[in-house]
Amino acid sequence: IQALQIPGTKELSLKEKERTVSEAQKKRMDLDETKRSLPIYPFKDDLIAAVKEYQVLIIEGETGSGKTTQIPQYLNDAGFTADGKKIGCTQPRRVAAMSVAARVAVEMGVKLGNEVGYSIRFEDCTSERTIIKYMTDGTLHREFLSEPDLQAYSVMIIDEAHERTLHTDILFGLVKDIARFRPDLKLLISSATLDAEKFSAFFDGAPIFRIPGRRFPVDIYYTKAPEADYIDAATVSILQIHATQPLGDILVFLTGQEEIETCQEILQERVKRLGSKLKELMILPVYSNLPSEMQAKIFEPTPPGARKVVLATNIAETSLTIDNIIYVIDPGFCKQNNFNSRTGMESLIVVPISKASANQRAGRAGRVAAGKCFRLYTAWAYKHELEDNTVPEIQRINLGNAVLMLKALGINDLVHFDFLDPPPHETLVLALEQLYALGALNHHGELTKLGRRMAEFPVDPMMAKMILASEKYKCADEIVTICAMLSVNGAIFYRPKDKIIHADTARKNFFCPGGDHLVLLNVYKQWADTEFSTQWCYENFIQYRSMKRARDVREQLVGLMQRVEIEVVSAEGDSEKIRKAITAGYFYHIARLSKGGQYKTVKHNQTVMIHPNSMLFEDLPRWVLYHELVFTTKEFMRQTIEIESKWLLEVAPHYYKARELEDSTNKKMPKVLGKAKAELQVVN
Numbered sequence: 001i002q003a004l005q006i007p008g009t010k011e012l013s014l015k016e017k018e019r020t021v022s023e024a025q026k027k028r029m030d031l032d033e034t035k036r037s038l039p040i041y042p043f044k045d046d047l048i049a050a051v052k053e054y055q056v057l058i059i060e061g062e063t064g065s066g067k068t069t070q071i072p073q074y075l076n077d078a079g080f081t082a083d084g085k086k087i088g089c090t091q092p093r094r095v096a097a098m099s100v101a102a103r104v105a106v107e108m109g110v111k112l113g114n115e116v117g118y119s120i121r122f123e124d125c126t127s128e129r130t131i132i133k134y135m136t137d138g139t140l141h142r143e144f145l146s147e148p149d150l151q152a153y154s155v156m157i158i159d160e161a162h163e164r165t166l167h168t169d170i171l172f173g174l175v176k177d178i179a180r181f182r183p184d185l186k187l188l189i190s191s192a193t194l195d196a197e198k199f200s201a202f203f204d205g206a207p208i209f210r211i212p213g214r215r216f217p218v219d220i221y222y223t224k225a226p227e228a229d230y231i232d233a234a235t236v237s238i239l240q241i242h243a244t245q246p247l248g249d250i251l252v253f254l255t256g257q258e259e260i261e262t263c264q265e266i267l268q269e270r271v272k273r274l275g276s277k278l279k280e281l282m283i284l285p286v287y288s289n290l291p292s293e294m295q296a297k298i299f300e301p302t303p304p305g306a307r308k309v310v311l312a313t314n315i316a317e318t319s320l321t322i323d324n325i326i327y328v329i330d331p332g333f334c335k336q337n338n339f340n341s342r343t344g345m346e347s348l349i350v351v352p353i354s355k356a357s358a359n360q361r362a363g364r365a366g367r368v369a370a371g372k373c374f375r376l377y378t379a380w381a382y383k384h385e386l387e388d389n390t391v392p393e394i395q396r397i398n399l400g401n402a403v404l405m406l407k408a409l410g411i412n413d414l415v416h417f418d419f420l421d422p423p424p425h426e427t428l429v430l431a432l433e434q435l436y437a438l439g440a441l442n443h444h445g446e447l448t449k450l451g452r453r454m455a456e457f458p459v460d461p462m463m464a465k466m467i468l469a470s471e472k473y474k475c476a477d478e479i480v481t482i483c484a485m486l487s488v489n490g491a492i493f494y495r496p497k498d499k500i501i502h503a504d505t506a507r508k509n510f511f512c513p514g515g516d517h518l519v520l521l522n523v524y525k526q527w528a529d530t531e532f533s534t535q536w537c538y539e540n541f542i543q544y545r546s547m548k549r550a551r552d553v554r555e556q557l558v559g560l561m562q563r564v565e566i567e568v569v570s571a572e573g574d575s576e577k578i579r580k581a582i583t584a585g586y587f588y589h590i591a592r593l594s595k596g597g598q599y600k601t602v603k604h605n606q607t608v609m610i611h612p613n614s615m616l617f618e619d620l621p622r623w624v625l626y627h628e629l630v631f632t633t634k635e636f637m638r639q640t641i642e643i644e645s646k647w648l649l650e651v652a653p654h655y656y657k658a659r660e661l662e663d664s665t666n667k668k669m670p671k672v673l674g675k676a677k678a679e680l681q682v683v684n
């Protein structure tokens, strides 16, 4: 009861007080009842007994059965935090970590951040009192650096294991190793689907605890022909369901924030046009950057007579369970970070989901009653075009970050690291080469002093290198701002459909010589000059929330700079210094203008384009550096700056040779690649 903060309680009369108390009691009772109704509840005692008996336990249960929210509470009740140790629980996604922690805090009647907290990159919401800590898998990975034996924890739950994110996969190997040295540490590996046997085999035959789920039948509908525009198809389906089907909430799977916002806009417009002919339709988005007060909204019960439609990324596939979903709309796509180990190029692309994902999505419709799933693809496509399972991240993304972290943990022999599924050899080689070129590893493959400092920063190795290079180029102040702005993966510029011209003019006002990174810097500086004004953001079509987050990230980066003893000095307007520091980190991401106004990447001669939102879109400088590639209709470079080719020789002399920067026909590999390969064979 103590948790339910009712404003102004003091002034209430006795009668009112009684009423509020009873309301609070009622809420408490409702919560308790909800907890008792979860499929996991009848297994509480058996589960605790199993945890006491075995050091490692695999837990398998249908999504929504209560694994993530209940197990830490059960363990807490059973005394696993009595000796001052914590229960940790990892999540692949930041939104899930935050949202689940918030829920558990409510269930336990405590304030979020006290006994129950969460820790995600650039945001730690825990305290001395925290006994149940949710965190992203990446955060736990980092905790190993400061506390290699996880001494603070009595239990560690690796949750959503089936998601097979890179960090989770690496954690498997790390926690398995620790369990040997810490017989008192309990390990729970929890997953939604059918990988339990595989996890059990990896953890030396650990027993599997199965929580029988409840599932109602879900009817599946396919489209007759492929949909050209799935956002449009999705909005049409939503309105059709709303107009013709009995009440029940709708869940729609889209690939990212932009798509969700587009869909939301179209939907709002169409609903408005239909006027009062229809019942109320509440449109709620969920994606990783959504502010937490908005996240909480998706869990609020739908008012009687209304219908809720949740537009979500695949976060709602297994990480978050929204009650009362009866209809699922599945366009069949998700956004994936893909890495080409041949070219070393990384790119965000929208790809078809796997059959396993499609089935998970459909399953979301059958949790509380019989449901319906509308797949916006054909039955033929499902059968013949979708892969059975999603390829684990470790086998398809750049391993630079992971390798740097493992090296920083003193794990030198990566080839023999205990992987659940090993990464492809060439990806590992490429990561080693990249870290070597960045100066993080020496030619024996050992971590250098620079590499050790780089590992302090929770960012990818290229960004870490750029931060450290800012010391040499005396522009740390600007570089941390740029990093912070690049790290808020939400949009900075606000571009509402009905004010596109105004918004674009406002954006152009921030243009300044050099390129997009400097534009970001300019935005931040001007905002800081207004004492971080909300009004200013509003007037300039800047997203205040993203800016606020950039400010938080910046503060943390400045703290880390102090830890590695870099003075945060300003370049005093010298853009060349700033661009050189950026180049020192991102010299892999260089493209050169070739005939016909096309850009080609220097090392692999891939065609890439400047993104239309870039301030360099019309300039077309000869040499550009890009922050990332995004594939939509073409391979686009997002966030680009103009550089001079001679800087490449200055910042990466062992990667670039003068002759390959002269004429565009030379595509020879530099010697260093051969050398790094030879080195790996030695390690082998």
Ligand code: ADP
Binding pocket: 038, 061, 062, 063, 064, 065, 066, 067, 068, 069, 070, 099, 100, 102, 103, 299, 318, 319, 320, 321, 322, 323
């Ligand atoms: P699992 O981990 O097995 O998939 P969860 O523990 O996440 O299951 O979910 C159990 C229940 O808790 C679900 O009914 C879900 O709707 C509810 N729940 C989870 N997070 C929240 C939240 N933030 N607000 C309200 N209910 C929540």
Ligand code: MG
Binding pocket: 064, 067, 068, 069, 159, 160, 318, 319
């Ligand atoms: Mg869960």
